[in-house]
Amino acid sequence: MLKSDSRPGARCWLISIALGLAVAAHAATPEFEIEIRNHLFEPDVLVIPAHTKVKLIVFNRDPTPEEFESFELNREKVIMGGSKAIIFIGPLPPGEYPFFGEFNPATALGRIVVQDDGDAG
C-alpha cells in the first residue's frame, strides 16, 4: 500500500499517462473537410477509411445556416452561416452513408464512402 506522501507522485504519473493517451488518440484521428457553398456540399462524395474514427470539419460558406444530417451516420449538426462545425464519424464498416442538408434537402446532398485501408483516398 502506498504511503500518503507518495501518492501525489503516483497521481502525477497517472495523469500524465492519461493526458498522453488522450492527446495521442486525438492526434491519430484523421481529418477531412467539406464545404457548403450555394447550398451544395463540396465534395459531395468523401472517402474515409473503414473501422477508423474521423474528424469531419464542415465549413459553411453560405450566409444562411445549414444542418448536416444523416440517419445512417446518426448525426445532426447545425452549421451557422459563415462558420464551421466539427463532426466525429465512425468507426464504421465499409459501405455508403448518405447525408443531406436539412434546410436545403433538394440540393445539399452527399455521401460518405467508407473503404478498407488501401482503398480509401
Add this chain to the structure above:
Amino acid sequence: MNRYLAIGMLLVPAAACADGIVVDRIYDPYVEALETEIELRSILQYDDELGDAQKYSFGVGHALSDRWALEFYAIGTRFDNEHLSINAYELEAKWQLTEQGEFAFDWGVVFEIERGIDTQIWEVTSRLLASRDFGRWTGIANLGLVYEWGSGVEDEIETELRAQARYRLSESLQPAFEFHLGQDTLALGPVLTGLYRLSPGRKLRWEAGVFLGMDDESPDRTLKLNVEYEF
C-alpha cells in the same frame, strides 16, 4: 388486504407530492442549435391497489446555442378520477458536454426545477446523460438526483435511473427497450419511436411505450406517449 389498500390510499398523496411517477422521457445528451420544439408528453399509470395516475406535460423549448437548450413545461397530474388541471410548472436546462462521437460515450446534463402551484412544493433535479452507439444500436442512460422540499413534505433526496437500448431500424420506426428505476418503481418495457419530416426544418417525433412493474411496489402498468414538433 384492506390494510394494504388503506396503506396504498395513504401513499397516493405522498406519491403525488413527490410526483410519484418515475417512468418518464429518456433524454439523449444532444442539443440542436436553432431548434424550437413543442412537446406533449403523457404518462398513464394503472395499478389495482395504488390506483390510477395520469401526468400530462406541455412543453415549449428552444436551443440557445449548440450546447444549451431551455424548455418550459406546464404539468397536470391527477389521481384516479380527480379533475385535471395544471398543478406544477417546470423549467429545464439541457447542457451538451461533449461532441457526438468524440469520446467513447457522449455526455450531457439536464437541470430541472419544478414548483407545485397549490402545494408550495419545490423539486430540483440533476440528470447525467450518457449515450453510445453500438453499430445500429444506440444505448442511452439517465442518472437523476432529485431533491424535494416545501410545506407538507419532508425534505428528501431521491435517485432515479433510466436506460434505453434503441435499434435504428429506419428513421420513421425505431424499436427500443427501456428500464426505469426510482422511488417505489422498477419498470421494464418495449417502446416504439420514430420521426416524420413535414417540410425542410420541420419534424414530428413520436414515442409510445408500455411498461410492466417488476415488483409489488411498482405500478402494474404504465403507458408513455410523447409527441414533439420541432422547427
